[in-house]
Amino acid sequence: MKTATRETYAKRIERVAEYLFGHLDDDLDLHRLAEEAFLSPYHFHRVYRSMTGETVTETVRRLRLHRAAVSLTSSRVAIETITRKAGYTTVPAFTRAFRAAYAMPPAAYREKQFRHESGAHLREHLIARSHNLEQELAMKNITIEQRHPIRVAALAHRGDYQQIGNTFERLNAWASGHGIDVHTTRSFGIYYDDPAAVACENLHSDACIEITDGFTPTGEYTLKHTPGGRCAVLTHKGPYADLEQAYQWLFGVWLAQSGEEPAEAPSFEEYLNDPRLVPASELLTAICLPLKD
Numbered sequence: 001m002k003t004a005t006r007e008t009y010a011k012r013i014e015r016v017a018e019y020l021f022g023h024l025d026d027d028l029d030l031h032r033l034a035e036e037a038f039l040s041p042y043h044f045h046r047v048y049r050s051m052t053g054e055t056v057t058e059t060v061r062r063l064r065l066h067r068a069a070v071s072l073t074s075s076r077v078a079i080e081t082i083t084r085k086a087g088y089t090t091v092p093a094f095t096r097a098f099r100a101a102y103a104m105p106p107a108a109y110r111e112k113q114f115r116h117e118s119g120a121h122l123r124e125h126l127i128a129r130s131h132n133l134e135q136e137l138a139m140k141n142i143t144i145e146q147r148h149p150i151r152v153a154a155l156a157h158r159g160d161y162q163q164i165g166n167t168f169e170r171l172n173a174w175a176s177g178h179g180i181d182v183h184t185t186r187s188f189g190i191y192y193d194d195p196a197a198v199a200c201e202n203l204h205s206d207a208c209i210e211i212t213d214g215f216t217p218t219g220e221y222t223l224k225h226t227p228g229g230r231c232a233v234l235t236h237k238g239p240y241a242d243l244e245q246a247y248q249w250l251f252g253v254w255l256a257q258s259g260e261e262p263a264e265a266p267s268f269e270e271y272l273n274d275p276r277l278v279p280a281s282e283l284l285t286a287i288c289l290p291l292k293d
Contacts, residue, residue, distance in 0.1 A: 010177020012037040013051045017169035024064055051176050053183060054276045065101050069241035070162050072110040079106055102239055103281035141235040149228035152208035153217040160200050164189060167207040174221060175209050183274050186210040188226050190268045227265040232289040239280040246287055265290035
């Protein structure tokens, strides 16, 4: 595909990504999606799949299940209600789909999260669990690494960190349009604020993908570098909806007992596999905390 043509298609798929996130509760109509992409309904699916690596149905299912996982971890909304919002007509059907992606049924997933956060205070709970720091370190797979800054194209995201997937969908469509293989190229998220201290709607982060030295993004896609230097790196296996617990442990337990101090740089994440290719339970995320030398 010629570069100009690919970039044109990428902009169209970006429009579809934005539309999907704004209409996850709707019955998505092929003709409406094709209209957003300025494509014929006869060819829309082929173009979308070639640019994103999955079908629209697979994208919507993945996004709805992620939203369901966030609801399960952050609220006591009835599973029946979450089932309907996820697009399933029965709880058993939703349970089968959720188990396939998250390796456990939704009720057990919710119970695991709330059991983890029960007790007088989360910090005391975490510290009580970490009576053996070496054992915890082994379980959490944390290392001190020298990280080199990575040249990236960044797309700013404002708001709930759990919704940055919307921005990554747009970034990936743009990257694909510029000849970047989004399935093999390194991708990162840079997170500038503490969700406990900043209102959700004001959180600031960047969705990023590595780019070559000879390429400079333009417009709302900006050139940035990931933080470099010494970093504590916690490799987390599991859904993105679970990452906040990993941060709580990293800052609330490990940092306090490590003798280290954080550097004047934001935390960032590297996504080590592709959510389009593996179930949520198998996702690998390197959480990187920059440290003072």
